[in-house]
Amino acid sequence: MTPEEFRRYGYQTIDWIADYLARPERYPVLPSVKPGQLTDALPARGPEFGEPMDAILADFERLIVPAMTHWNHPGFMAYFANSSSEPGILGELLAAALNGNGMVWKSGPAVVELEQVTLRWLRQWTGLPEDWFGTIYDTASVGSMHAVAAAREAADPDSRTRGTPPGLVVYASEQAHSSVEKGTIAVGIGQDNFRKVPVDAEFRMNPDALAALIERDLAAGLRPCCVAATVGTTSTTSVDPVPAIADICERYKLWLHVDAAYAGSLMLAPEFRWAFAGCDRADSLVMNPHKWLMTPMDCSAFFTRRPEILRNAFSLIPPYLRTPDHPRALNLMDYGVPLGRRFRALKLWFIMRTYGREGLAEILREHVRLAQDLALEIDADPRFERTAPTPFSAICFRYKGTDDENRQIQERVNATGEVFISGTELHGRFSLRIAIGNRGTGSEHVARVWELIREAV
């Protein structure tokens, strides 16, 4: 492609995106495609010779866009809603053009240093200890797996050489994200050694139950090594009592990992810092700018105050990657599994500068306010009940009827294409779930989803 052609198609793509972002509502938030429909519409074989970009862009609009679930749609209120943003998109565009790779400092000084700079800014903005170490992974699942691996290393430094010893135990609440359990499986501790700690009526880990489980495991000759607390669980956004859990971790010398993948962004707004009390006592913490900081997938920030443990667990320097030691030339490959590292910090830097801390905090505040208002509306309708507290921007509730009736409400609402809400299971019953987190979502969208739900009864 000549520079002129790139310019032409680049402008055309920018125009398409400008229109798309200006009104994502032109598309239904959930597509109407059936499984396999896109696959069947595409050629069974890749082309032998090149095709013109006009044809590709036309197919993009004709086939790909209608098969997208539109995460950038203001009616997206499922899972944890999020959005990309113009500065994030431009940052990603430049990162793709530079194609930097920060596996070692020398292979990408800017990749490595900007990652450290943006994560330092993030620690300052969130009130996390400034001397912690940070690195960016693709997802919180990968971050949490590294936390469990670090806990294993801290509990038994021979793990690296001899393999995961038998009897290590990892704890998280019944409401913790599945990735903690998956990480426990991945690093060879095993699902039988993953304890789901009971929660209280508000879905928060019960620290007494945690302590009791630890005591039981110790009495059985097992070796507790890690507790994963969650600030903002995936189903209900409940907040585990981190100070009490930190006490227990200190008493038993366990690695404390905090999963703040969703809620962590709220630390940017001081009035929400209450939820993060005790997090400064953690050994590691994960939060996802790609969830609530307007950052395109993927960008998950992993912090630890004990980077030397990660290094001990993972550093392996082959001859073809040896570089002279320098105290300020960090080789990020030493801290985990992935070797190649794309320039994820660039988009984060663009976003942090474009919005500023206060600009981002203001968006989050508004999302929480919208959710609180909707919670009051739900409470005021006798046909509905909330099924969990609403500390932040996600609301769990149900129609006072059968699970099937609730599922039908969800289906009818989602079938409109105007909104996308998800569901979860609480106390053995199906709950509807609305998560507000898209920057385009305003009071009119929240009013509309509530209207659609009431109409669907």
Added chain:
Amino acid sequence: MTPEEFRRYGYQTIDWIADYLARPERYPVLPSVKPGQLTDALPARGPEFGEPMDAILADFERLIVPAMTHWNHPGFMAYFANSSSEPGILGELLAAALNGNGMVWKSGPAVVELEQVTLRWLRQWTGLPEDWFGTIYDTASVGSMHAVAAAREAADPDSRTRGTPPGLVVYASEQAHSSVEKGTIAVGIGQDNFRKVPVDAEFRMNPDALAALIERDLAAGLRPCCVAATVGTTSTTSVDPVPAIADICERYKLWLHVDAAYAGSLMLAPEFRWAFAGCDRADSLVMNPHKWLMTPMDCSAFFTRRPEILRNAFSLIPPYLRTPDHPRALNLMDYGVPLGRRFRALKLWFIMRTYGREGLAEILREHVRLAQDLALEIDADPRFERTAPTPFSAICFRYKGTDDENRQIQERVNATGEVFISGTELHGRFSLRIAIGNRGTGSEHVARVWELIREAV
């Protein structure tokens, strides 16, 4: 940012990229920054309030670009050289704008299906079995870790619940990439149970030595579970004898993983298929479009003929992600550690269509031809010697002098800013290493690096 502002800054960014790609040589391939220099040039704290995009883009040019190692520079001949391409950049731009997330089918039908379609095309283009399953990870390191985890699961289905059993053993050659060893550490098998199989004079795994190690381990009561063969090792691009290794794996019922991260792309050109004989007998194989298929970081293709093993190892479906079963609605989260998945297939689709199989093959052929020509030149100069065969596009060689003299040559050459070559250690001595893989690299760049090297003696 208003749509008009996005359009303006978007055009400006596209213009910058068009100019950058038209002449990346305007920048030195290796930057002259010192460790910490960029960090010190950036504010110690992130901004409280937003800043204008003009300022951010200006800082990008003033501070970030001069601190980049330019992987898109035609003089980049270190590690495995690669490049992004215009269609890949446009695909990445659109992926960032759509911000899709393919954790389950419903959350991104196009994300999930296009990944399957492009990987199917890739299997056809490479001659790999069409019925294999494929998924995209960020890096080959993560792919290889999943291969070792699958091998663990296949060897002992109780691993998932009880943890990694003691005594499992993983084998790879002395020349295998460090990620196989790292994956063995990560999944809890342990470095002591990782065997570095000796290689022959041409750096290929010795299958007799492999069989002998397996027999020794069996006699010691250990449980061999996995062999990782490499087609195109990282130091010398040597090719392990996969057919003989596959025989051994079948005899002992071991998981055969093939690391073809670099060379795998060459399967697109039929004349290189010899190097991949036996790969159709593997249990898993990894190849990186982000290495040699003009794809911006990151995009690593992982194939397996036994996806049910990965599923058994990793599937965990929490209530908030339950979706109705449908045979064509794949939930990719079930096959590994990462839950969130960005739309990596979009750029790959743009690239596969823009170039076609033959267009990509032709670029690779030319790179190999350039490397072969340079190898002949090196052979013809009595002051130098090649230190390994050159089957593909990477050349290992040395000045017939001390290691220090060779290191000085490397430093002098790299200090010109015109080229970036790396080094490695072979038979205990330092070798220079030139890897050709940037789409802009032509005979003039290869002539120039050879000229610079001879001048540096």
